[in-house]
Amino acid sequence: MYSKNTLNEDITMALAHEVKSPLSLIKANIELLELENVLDNHKKNVKIIKNEINKISEIVSDFMLFCNQNYKKDLTKINLLDLVKDYIEKFNVYMNITFSLNCFEDEKDITILSEYYKISVILSNIYKNCVESISDKQGFIQTNIYIKNNYIIIDVIDNGKGLDEEISKKIYEPFFTNKSSGSGLGIPICINAMKSINGKFEIFNNKKYGCTTRIKFKK
Template sequence: MDDLIRKSDKLAVVAQLAAGVAHEIRNPLTTIKGFLQVFQKEEKYNSFYLNLVMEELERVESIIYEYLTLAKPNFENKFQKIDMVHLVNQLITLTEAQSNMNNVKLDFEYEQVPMIYGLEKQLKQVLINLIRNSIEAIAEKGVITVRIANHPHNQICIQVEDNGCGIPKERIERLGEPFYSTKEKGTGLGLMVCYKIIEHHNGVFNIYSKEGFGTKMEIILPTSVAMETNEALPQ
């Protein structure tokens, strides 16, 4: 009986994910189909509509990528030592163009912290996701502050804080659920992948927010010292 219940629960989760993916992909495909029908009828291309088609195709691509990452994350590589201050500096440079286009200032505050063990590509994916979420949360001119600081018990703390619109209290608890998002075209999968990556790094991911004031996303990770002394081990 227990086996049947477990199988039933797994099937329910699979069904939920499948239905969610189908729903999320169907929406942009419907838009694309509509624009293509307009092109066919008018026998000419409208550059504005064509750009919208490209945006919707990129959205489909993003949904598929996030779903595949969630279903089979690339955790096969061995953990390597990472200088998080150096890594975040790189990411600030990568995301500056988008922040400038949105009139958002990116600040970086940091202490000298020990190195950590981890997968660089996965941690980059998490932090880029968080920074871009913050950029999108700011309606007009705003500031995003990325901080790195030492944390008790041989850990480091990484924060991405914005002065955007904030998140209602009742929604915070649901963040990280599949297909639940505070964004109009969000899937919720990106944040779910972030949770999974941080969990794999034996870390903790917290979100603090106040509606109308902004959001602070916090990651706490064990340092290389903690890993080498077996205080924390990669899962």
């Protein structure tokens, strides 16, 4: 028997999937026409269309992730240090941002049994938000891994613009965003994912600059 919430999530997932498929097909056909030089006289328009398709596709993906948090995935052994290193490497392509990593524990003590997919989504959202907060200025993103009060803690610290008072009140709300594009689901996705694996998520302003995003895994 379906609960009302489960039924609504399944309907939303199905609808999002049905929207995402034609979007992918539209984008593929535009790229094919580009290769055949059919659209050479409309390059500006094509760029706008592709950008908007990418925005819609990203929003649909966020909806699918948001609705997918309650589904249990297979548990796997995860070395948090190795996973953080992977994401730092993926995002370390910005010339204006310096990345640093400090692990204050032995690697065997920060290995957990959890859902790899969910933690990957969380880290991806965190580093993406940090990069967007720094924008084009000279910045840094520092990651600290340590154990405190029986939690493995990952702090991701940036020197971006931080959160003003109004945004900090609403940042955990689904669909709230101060960006020109996006679904406003990035942080709620992280919160739901951490809750589903008995962890905690928080984001707060630093005293002097930027934000710290903290995720806590129960040992």
